[in-house]
Amino acid sequence: MKKSETSPSSRRVTITDVAREANVSIAAVSRAMNPKGSSSPQTRRHILAVANQLGYKPNRLARGIKARSSLIGILVTNFENPAYLAILSEFSTAIQRHNCHTLLINVNTGKSVSEAVSLVMEYHVDALIVTSATVPPELVEACQRQNTPVAIFGRNAEDSGASVVTCDDLAIGRMAADHLLDQGYQRPAYIGASTHEQATLNRQQGFVARLEQRGSRLFGSGEGHQHSYDAGYGAAFELLSSGNIAPDSIFFFDDIMACGGIDAVRHEFSYRVPEDVGIVGVDDILFASSKSYDLTTICQPFNDMVNKTVSSLFSRIQHPEAAPGRTIMSCHLIQRGTTQRVSYSESDSLLAERPV
Amino acid sequence: MKKSETSPSSRRVTITDVAREANVSIAAVSRAMNPKGSSSPQTRRHILAVANQLGYKPNRLARGIKARSSLIGILVTNFENPAYLAILSEFSTAIQRHNCHTLLINVNTGKSVSEAVSLVMEYHVDALIVTSATVPPELVEACQRQNTPVAIFGRNAEDSGASVVTCDDLAIGRMAADHLLDQGYQRPAYIGASTHEQATLNRQQGFVARLEQRGSRLFGSGEGHQHSYDAGYGAAFELLSSGNIAPDSIFFFDDIMACGGIDAVRHEFSYRVPEDVGIVGVDDILFASSKSYDLTTICQPFNDMVNKTVSSLFSRIQHPEAAPGRTIMSCHLIQRGTTQRVSYSESDSLLAERPV
DNA sequence: CTGAAAGCGCTTACAG
């Protein structure tokens, strides 16, 4: 106490200060601070009291050089999709619950995923989470060789060597197809995001396969160039403008695009939703349940996915030899106002007036 | 090369490996890696080549214990406000541009701001950003004594000792009042978020002051309990249900609440927006410019604010003695479809049928 | 410009 009282120094209090004040070795302090260090109850109590009194907090950086850093890296690519705010919130909460912290890497900066990975490895993160992007297997392997388990969230990366937690995109596509057909829609279309993404292709594939399986087929498709409202709006506009066969329903890659699509349908063409055009999205973002959109959507259990990702990572930190697992979670469809049709008579349709 | 080739070890390559391979001291390597270390051009070139070949990346944790950590802590409290996804994205981008990284702390976890601060200090972050929350001045001072400059983003914290970058909430309130009055609305109301927040009170105060200054007054107010769609919906519902004087326009604390409000107005009461009820929000979130909401809003220049915050922090890292500055940015109103009225005749109003 | 050495704050075998 005396020392720290009199010195107006800006020095942080270190383990040495605590050791001096408590009349023990720094090793003793280290052990007392660490739950699994051996320390007699009295000594530990005393040391902890002194540490507390001095306001001592271990320097995590110094600790990290020998032991673990308590840092979990998270690579985020999807800053346009509103769903990711909740996902990020859930991730940081889960990570903090494990007494670790989140090193956030924004991969939008024109930085490639590989660069981002190598960057984050400089901090010796204890684990690495990659959201909605794939990572070259060599890279994953390189991380794991350095005892850094990797998890891929929201992408069904086969043979990645990483833990994978995601939903089955084929199943999502089938679910959308079933629902639209069940509701009586007859000319379903698909609007995906970038065709560079496997997820876009997989949802389309599942969608188309199920349509054909039930004797229907795909009545058009479009592509946005990002996961955004504008992209969905634009793609829907183009799809419905093209003179050919007008679809009577659209399955969108995600909700944010679907919201753009709904607005294009309503405001550019004055078609009614769901009577003239049915809409299905994916994600159940906040605005999907708003009165204005009231969007039928396929809901991925994001919170469960996040928690599964984090817990699997921490168990791999404990058991480094364990093989990375794959978890495919199941989604469920939430029916809302954009797909109520069932007993809808074709003759009521505005679209029916157009040459089909 | 020979060593690293033959050893299948998972050891990371360290400065020692590079020194050995390049036949120089580790000090030489350290200097060569550091732009401001003195190193002859040839030596540096050679060392860098070897380092590169070996795939050497300095361990930032080890570096951080003597030098700076290159970590910037960011405390986030607003994971419900969609605007924060873009803000977070911009922050991480700006920080990465400075070759630093983002330590994200979620303060929603029931963790108080003070706890979060002390936590982040264990990582010896080079600077600390606090978004939309205030920090006790003692805490700020404690950080700055340890050479960690603090910035407060989006809250007008007077005498905080921290750098402050925000907008003037009083001015925002006045701007909303002027606009509603200019558009011919006569019974403006205010719906804020938690009354515990100074920002809520300040916007209301500016709003009311300007109304009265122009010979009008506040026709009711409400409170959501969070910054959320549901809170806005609920508060608007209550406000319009209460039998007294029905407001003909509502200024909401932020856009996400305003969107809830619009939907309540339209779907619970079948009032028309903007004819019966005008709506103004704040933030210009993505959905504010959607066709469905088309919300008049007061736009804070978030990107400029973020960049100003980051650059001011980095300049304080360079010049620790410099006094923290205050930057009050100016907002602008974006007029959209929720407030077009001007020449609107009172007799057309649905609301006029109610006893006023 | 360069190397040897001390040191940053912590952890972890190793003896006792």
Add this chain to the structure above:
DNA sequence: CTGAAAGCGCTTACAG
């Protein structure tokens, strides 16, 4: 259970 010592990977005066 405890202390002395070595070590983690790096940086930074200090001599040369």
